[in-house]
Amino acid sequence: MPLLRSWVESANAPDHPFPLNNLPCGVFSMPGGDPRCGVAIGDFVLDVAGLEEAGLVALSGGPFLDVPFWNDLMEAGPAVWAALRDRLTALLAEGAAERAAVAPFLVPLAGATLHMPFLVSEYTDFYAGRHHATNVGTMFRGAENALPPNWLHIPIGYNGRASSVVVSGTPVRRPWGQLKGPEDAAPRFAPSARFDIELELGAVVGLPSEGPVTVAEADAMIFGYVLLNDWSARDIQAWEYQPLGPFQAKATATTISPWIVTRAALEPFRTSTPAREKPLLPYLHEPRPMLYDIALEVGLTPEGGTETVIARTNYAEMYYSAAQQLAHHTTCGCPMNTGDLLGSGTISGPTKDSRGSLLELSWGGKEPIVIAGGSRSFIEDNDTLTLRGWCRGDGYTIGFGDCSGKVLPALEDPYART
Amino acid sequence: MPLLRSWVESANAPDHPFPLNNLPCGVFSMPGGDPRCGVAIGDFVLDVAGLEEAGLVALSGGPFLDVPFWNDLMEAGPAVWAALRDRLTALLAEGAAERAAVAPFLVPLAGATLHMPFLVSEYTDFYAGRHHATNVGTMFRGAENALPPNWLHIPIGYNGRASSVVVSGTPVRRPWGQLKGPEDAAPRFAPSARFDIELELGAVVGLPSEGPVTVAEADAMIFGYVLLNDWSARDIQAWEYQPLGPFQAKATATTISPWIVTRAALEPFRTSTPAREKPLLPYLHEPRPMLYDIALEVGLTPEGGTETVIARTNYAEMYYSAAQQLAHHTTCGCPMNTGDLLGSGTISGPTKDSRGSLLELSWGGKEPIVIAGGSRSFIEDNDTLTLRGWCRGDGYTIGFGDCSGKVLPALEDPYART
Incomplete structure (x- = not known):
């Protein structure tokens, strides 16, 4: 077109x-x-x-x-x-x-x-990027156990906190939380020192459903897509996430871009999920291409400084599509509602500079990345992080609008007032 | 009184x-x-x-x-x-x-x-019963690793699915899902064969909050309590829950009792959480007793049969109170809203007949329990499960009303229509 x-x-x-x-x-x-x-x-x-x-x-x-x-x-x-x-x-x-x-x-x-372009009913976050899952799994559990046994069969997801979703431009306050470093004898209550981004795409459910839906039906339920930054406190996450998954590490804020790019606008950019290493169960089969060719980048701007693009990747890197995720979400009979938001999971590419989180980019802080005028392992106070996304058509561009947030310093002590 | x-x-x-x-x-x-x-x-x-x-x-x-x-x-x-x-x-x-x-x-x-007595904004489920966590941990990870290292420090919780919360009396359809038994070479898509209850108390948030709140402030935000049955498909859960926690295993339905018993009505029945094995961080300190002495029981009635009470326990068995859970929920700055529902976690006592799930009562199906006219490892089709709760006052009783649901057989094939 x-x-x-x-x-x-x-x-x-x-x-x-x-x-x-x-x-x-x-x-x-x-x-x-x-x-x-x-x-x-x-x-x-x-x-x-x-x-x-x-x-x-x-x-x-x-x-x-x-x-x-x-x-x-x-x-x-x-x-x-x-x-x-x-x-x-x-x-x-x-x-x-x-x-x-x-x-x-x-x-x-x-x-x-x-x-905010819509009222978020419920928010689910997935873990469907293979490079991301492999990178994080290697850091958290070692290379042998990087990809959990279920990962190639299930679009792994967990429920997030809808009340924490904010629109681009909303400042994000560095959270306090319970955390315990490998050197600590006991847990502490402290500001997160490993606050991070996750570069994701969010699918916005338009049509509600009752009961299980197919991948094709799920695709038809999706009204559109937004950029999504799932802010993550890695030190809180590492201590809390077993056995029931991330909780406070992910509930400070999730920023979305201000414009819902409709599925109709994205039609010319459909592309297929990659070849399957293991066959999927029939309920996850895609009748046609369900990913999109969307170029993505992340910019980091220190207070008063110059932006450095710290990652460039593409939504086509995902192993599972939003339609597959939504279909899986309904298998148990879970009702889906208008305004439900599904995060894709962090979108990392195969190369070092295509990783969608600082955790991966700095390899857990061991290899700080170079930015204009400095370096970063994780986010520092007053840094602004901006996600951008676009599709290149025949003589035109489909843009998402910036998905941006500035990280404010932690409160001095959240319980001081009491 | x-x-x-x-x-x-x-x-x-x-x-x-x-x-x-x-x-x-x-x-x-x-x-x-x-x-x-x-x-x-x-x-x-x-x-x-x-x-x-x-x-x-x-x-x-x-x-x-x-x-x-x-x-x-x-x-x-x-x-x-x-x-x-x-x-x-x-x-x-x-x-x-x-x-x-x-x-x-x-x-x-x-x-x-x-x-439904209220619109559920978001639903969070906790894991705050020590006997339950120890029992389940022993079955899933062995006695050595039963209680995760964070358990005595954090009221572990995860976000559930608000859209699946239903009022007592609503039939519950046995779910299909992706599962893989220890004998299976590959995962299958099948009806859950290990469908279960979880006996819980639900706290209903009345007052909203922004930013971290203390345990005392959290207590004041709670409008009241309901009985809560967090239906759980154990075979789906076992295959999906690592690394990000339960998802489809818990999203078929969560049944609550039809009456919110207000915090005011429960005041005379306050009781303390048990002695701490390890000191809690100050943000979790309770300024006064925050649990309640609420007797609980679970009845199982086969189709056309007689009810057997399969478990008797008390809310006072919990290690963490709802006020502690709510305070922890806000530490990262997560906004809480009117209508948020917090499940206590399964309430099991120290004895075999005080366990709040069939998983524990039948020890993973290895020791089926005896009921009137038969036995059970997990729920069978057309069984009705009923939770009851009450406080005994001086010449009066505070009741919650039954929290009941009948389990209907699974659909023949949820994708047959396509």
């Missing part, structure tokens, strides 16, 4: 993240205004809540956009998602008759504040 | 679960009617939504009871909780002047359908 040309001129630049082919869904506010649903187009946000109110967008069963989140529209299902996309494509296309009526609903992106 | 006598005569019987001292909060409907908030008193449900509508209950900042769940009232905080309890106690007390006005709002409990 080539670039779809728009009368919003900035959207036609081949490198712009928000061409007419994209139309990602977010929630924005202007100074003094309330948050409302919007769609990014070029250098603007299109106030789609306003368009619906004005009757320029009329969706069967609506209104869906009169609330400051996309859940109502997502719950309405794929026919409504397609109708909205078709209508917006027509309204914004070069030569559209409605240009004069629509133009007043464009506001400059630069002046907008972006909010 | 002695029995508080009510003009609702049935509430004055010393064995009745719902005396005036209790006033547990639920949601009920009558045939043809919509669900609404109610409080149990003797053999009746008091339609408190109706009382508020009629002005007989007027709470500052209200109305809170005009919705079919208790979340709005819970979010209003302890002063409103106390005001409601005081007002209902006055309206229902022997000799109350308002008796004639209130009586029309009583409906027979026998004719009411009970619904």
